[in-house]
Amino acid sequence: MSVPPPPMGLIAELTHRCPLQCAYCSNPLQMDAPKSELSTADWLRVLDEAAAIGILQVHFSGGEPMARRELKHLVAHASKVGLYTNIITSGVLLSDEAMAELLDAGIDHIQLSFQDSTAEGGDRVGGYRGGHAKKLEAARRIREAGLSLTANFVIHRQNIERVEDMIALGEALGADRMEIAHTQYYGWALLNRNALLPTRDQLNFVNGVVDAARRRLQGRIAIDYVVPDYYAARPKACMGGWGNRFINISPSGKALPCHAAETLPGFTFPSVRDHTLAEIWTDSDAFTRFRGTDWMPEVCRSCDRREIDWGGCRCQALAIAGDAALTDPACHRSPDHHLMEEAITTAAGHAPLDLVPRRLQQAIHD
């Protein structure tokens, strides 16, 4: 077997614990219990291995990565071994003291998520009273520390009319980059899809707002725009291709080609407790099964985009079409593409429902 180039990034999901309970969370429905989490020593070894195989970046994620008190040690160690360090956070735990510690540790970048432009909307979707105000403080601390700020806004049917206000908020906070990201329907978001998926008119509205903002802010603030797969004609290159660019480590140490991979039946995901990252990346069935183009069904195999989007998303093929080895139904060439249309119609027929909060399920597994 030929040795694949090393992954570009390591996604270190330090914990599934989080003070917020967003109804669109992409964490699995069955989250890793705190007692199963990797130890600090395990994570330090994983960071050493990541640098040794040529990984360039580590993204500390979760859950809420700041819920692990030793985050500052992990950032310092990652920095020491030459990894670019990014934290993907809700910001509600980013106190003055935590900010100072992370700066000392050599943090390179912080990506801060917002649930809405208003405290009322944000606190409701996040299930955390006072959370929005803490995020505003966190944004201020990041800017005052001299770090660049990426503000991430997740869009769905329950906040979509405020997208202009979200962009204005990002501007006012001094963001260098904004992500306007429609919800991706995995995990809790898939469970709550009928309450979250926008209508076509709503999508067109956001497209127009983002286009205008990009023109207005050109050269000042970059805006990344993530559209919902359900309205796409072509799928996204999920994770940049299976086993191609990223390795995702779950809180309990399972190495996953993507954050939702545990939904796929028939896989055994190797643990970093038992295997090195090099073994996992190069040899494991979990990372090689859908790598490249050999696994593809005919519709992708003969397509000139097969090495651009890599057949789309395996988890979405499973969730929508029932088989992870099929073409992503987001693709208009997929025989299952009509299922996306049907999901849109079904969601449009639902009034916004009560959202299923994460903590109901979390309580079962803690």
Ligand code: SF4
């Ligand atoms: Fe991508 Fe396959 Fe669709 Fe071609 S047929 S665009 S490779 S998903």
Ligand code: FES
């Ligand atoms: Fe798993 Fe796309 S989320 S391959």
